[in-house]
Amino acid sequence: MVRPAMPLPTLPLESLKQRAADDALLARFGRDLSLRLIIGDGELDWLVEIEHGVVVRVTKGPLVMPRTDLRLRAASETWARFLEPVPPPGYHDLFAMRRYRRIQIEGDIRLMSAYLFYIKRLFALLRPGEAKA
Amino acid sequence: MSAPTYEPIVGRYLHLELLGRPHRLYVEEAGQGIPLLCLHTAGSDTRQWRGLMNDAEVTRDFRVIAFDMPWHGKSSPPAGWQAEEYRLTAADYSAMTLAVADALALDRPVVMGCSIGGRIALVFAMEQAERFRAIIGLQSGATIDPYYELTWLHHPMVHGGEASAAYVSGLMAPTSPEAERWETLWHYMQGGPGIFKGDLYFYRGADGDIRERLAEIDTRRCPLYLLTGEYDYSVSPQDTQAAADRIPGVEFSVMPKLGHFPMSENPALFLSYLKPVLAAIKARG
Numbered sequence: 543m544v545r546p547a548m549p550l551p552t553l554p555l556e557s558l559k560q561r562a563a564d565d566a567l568l569a570r571f572g573r574d575l576s577l578r579l580i581i582g583d584g585e586l587d588w589l590v591e592i593e594h595g596v597v598v599r600v601t602k603g604p605l606v607m608p609r610t611d612l613r614l615r616a617a618s619e620t621w622a623r624f625l626e627p628v629p630p631p632g633y634h635d636l637f638a639m640r641r642y643r644r645i646q647i648e649g650d651i652r653l654m655s656a657y658l659f660y661i662k663r664l665f666a667l668l669r670p671g672e673a674k675a
Numbered sequence: 676m677s678a679p680t681y682e683p684i685v686g687r688y689l690h691l692e693l694l695g696r697p698h699r700l701y702v703e704e705a706g707q708g709i710p711l712l713c714l715h716t717a718g719s720d721t722r723q724w725r726g727l728m729n730d731a732e733v734t735r736d737f738r739v740i741a742f743d744m745p746w747h748g749k750s751s752p753p754a755g756w757q758a759e760e761y762r763l764t765a766a767d768y769s770a771m772t773l774a775v776a777d778a779l780a781l782d783r784p785v786v787m788g789c790s791i792g793g794r795i796a797l798v799f800a801m802e803q804a805e806r807f808r809a810i811i812g813l814q815s816g817a818t819i820d821p822y823y824e825l826t827w828l829h830h831p832m833v834h835g836g837e838a839s840a841a842y843v844s845g846l847m848a849p850t851s852p853e854a855e856r857w858e859t860l861w862h863y864m865q866g867g868p869g870i871f872k873g874d875l876y877f878y879r880g881a882d883g884d885i886r887e888r889l890a891e892i893d894t895r896r897c898p899l900y901l902l903t904g905e906y907d908y909s910v911s912p913q914d915t916q917a918a919a920d921r922i923p924g925v926e927f928s929v930m931p932k933l934g935h936f937p938m939s940e941n942p943a944l945f946l947s948y949l950k951p952v953l954a955a956i957k958a959r960g
Contacts, residue, residue, distance in 0.1 A: 571837070628849055631906045635845025641822040641908040655827030656834065658841030 552583045553621050553668050555600055558590065561673035562597040562664065569595065571659040579661075580608065582615025582646070595660070612649035612661075620644045625669050636662055684728045686721075686749075691778045693745060693753075693771050700775065701749035702742040706734025709808065709957065710784035712776055713741040714792030716814075716936060717878060718839055718871025719862045720748025723789070726942020732950070736957055737785075742775050744768075746870050761873035765882050768795050773803065785956055787811035790910065790935060791878045793901075794885070797918065801888055804896035809956045811949075812901045814935050816910040817886040817918040821879055829869035836864035839871040846935035848906040851944075859939040886921075894924030898959070900952045901925060904933030926952075 554561075562568055572595025579590040587603035589610070616624075616639060623633035632642050639645035647654070654661060667673045686703035693700075703721055705728040713724045721741035728739045743750035746761050772795065776784055785808050788796040793815035800810050823842065827833050840863035847856050863871065877883040892899065899922065903915040912929040919927040930937055930948045937945040 631911070632908060634849050634906060635908075637823065637842065637845045638906075638908040641820060651824060652827055652830065652832060655830075655838045655842075656832070658838060659844070662841065662844065 552586065552618055553581065553588075553625070555581060555583070555588045555590070555668070556602065558600050558664070558668065559597045561667040564674060565663065565667060567663045568660055568667075571657065571663065572596075575657050575660060577612060577653065577657070578608070578610045579664075580605070580610045580613040580615070582613065583621055584618035587615075590664075597664075610649060612647075612654050614645060614647055614661075616645040624665070627670060636665060682725075682729055683734065684725070688749075689742070689775070689778060691774065693774055694767055696753045698745050698753055699751045700742055700745065702740065702775070702779070703728070704738060704740040705729070706736075706738045708736040708738055710779075710781040711737040711739045711953075712772070712781060712784045712786045713739060713938075714772065714786070714788030714795065715741065715744070715747070716790040716792060717874030718747075718843075718866045719859075719939075720744075720750075720865075722748070722862055723859070723936065723939040725939070726946065727938055727949075730942075730946055733946070733953065737953060740779065740781070740784075744771065746867055746873070752867070761867075761869055762876040763791075763874045763878075765795065765798055765877045768877065769798055769802070772799075773806065776806070783808045785809045785811065787813065789813035789938065791874055793910065794878060794883060796899075797885060797889070797892070800892045800894075800897060800899045800922075801885070804893065807897050809898045809900065809959070811952060812899070812915075813937055814903055814907050814910040814915070815901050815918060816914040817889055817921075818884045819879055819909065819914075822908075825872050825875060825879070828872040828875075835868050835871070836866055839866060840864045843909075843935065846907055846909055847940040848904065848932050848934045850932050851934065851940040855940050855942065859936050862939075886918075889918055889921040892922045892925070894922065898956070899925045900955075901927040902930055902937070902948055902952070903927070904930045904935060904937045906932075906934035909935055 575595045577592040581588045589601040589608050591599040632638050684705045689700045689702045715723045720743045724741045746752045793812040796810050796812035840860040903912045919925045
């Protein structure tokens with residue numbers, strides 16, 4: 543039996559700016575944050591620019607020599623599982639994905655550690671129904 | 676508006692000598708019957724056991740006791756702490772726990788520990804089986820995969836409390852109640868500087884790797900129960916299974932829809948898994 547290929551819904555980053563607007567947790571944990579974040583979804587890179595805790599710009603790749611602080615990249619299949627409303631164990635959190643070597647994390651790890659609640663929230667907002675309508 | 680109420684938990688400060696130095700330790704308890712000594716996770720404190728201590732069915736038959744380890748919760752660090760780096764070793768952890776059990780004159784208590792407490796539970800099963808009526812390890816593993824860097828848990832440029840809480844936040848099941856998850860994280864945010872990192876010293880070091888010693892455990896001397904939440908990736912069900920495979924007679928079960936902090940992230944669900952274990956221990960006498 544031929545199983546249909548698993549669909550590869552990529553991260554809905556085109557709507558991240560709207561999803562992040564007025565989010566109480568981002569406001570709580572994003573004080574004084576400026577960050578240029580690359581999010582890799584399979585072969586596709588996105589650049590997320592954050593100023594004073596606010597997502598001000600999201601740019602879809604291909605990117606040409608972007609200046610970045612932090613890069614988080616995973617396969618699209620991994621992100622698809624991460625996006626499930628109740629993700630399976632091992633896919634439910636960025637560090638869970640790290641434990642099982644499903645995500646590549648590189649860059650300014652001090653900055654990431656200081657703002658980890660913010661960063662985790664940013665990704666959680668990509669799940670259906672997570673952001674305020 | 677409902678009337679104010681007290682919980683049945685009572686806390687006191689215990690003065691005793693630990694590791695050759697005087698200490699002031701916060702101890703709390705609820706219930707009567709078989710003593711059940713509970714050990715909190717790295718970087719947290721006794722508040723993790725609030726659900727257990729507030730459960731009338733448990734406290735009817737068990738005297739549930741928990742203490743904040745030195746440097747944690749409301750227990751003070753020893754005098755002179757300002758010039759030291761806190762680093763927990765397996766030997767010190769074991770010695771302190773036994774000293775508290777002795778100070779409280781507990782008669783062959785049940786000991787239950789989670790995470791680093793789950794590791795030390797395995798050490799007790801190897802080295803102190805006669806001291807305990809039964810041993811319960813939550814999120815117990817014989818070793819740990821060092822999948823993250825500890826530096827940033829204690830660094831002048833990072834808020835250690837928020838970083839520690841954020842590092843452990845994903846260890847809980849996404850289905851656990853939001854309020855209980857954030858309560859659990861609040862305890863981490865309140866941890867003293869460098870204490871979570873210091874607790875992990877033995878847990879992640881060679882001192883704490885007990886894989887090769889697990890065969891020393893004889894569950895005929897003291898029954899050993901291991902329970903692991905399915906969402907934990909620090910000590911995953913596979914990690915506990917790997918340990919359990921080396922221990923004849925151990926009783927291991929996976930707890931669906933729980934993570935690394937079962938007693939704190941979802942007390943009601945945790946109790947549904949724990950109560951059959953407590954009933955079995957009670958039945959043994």
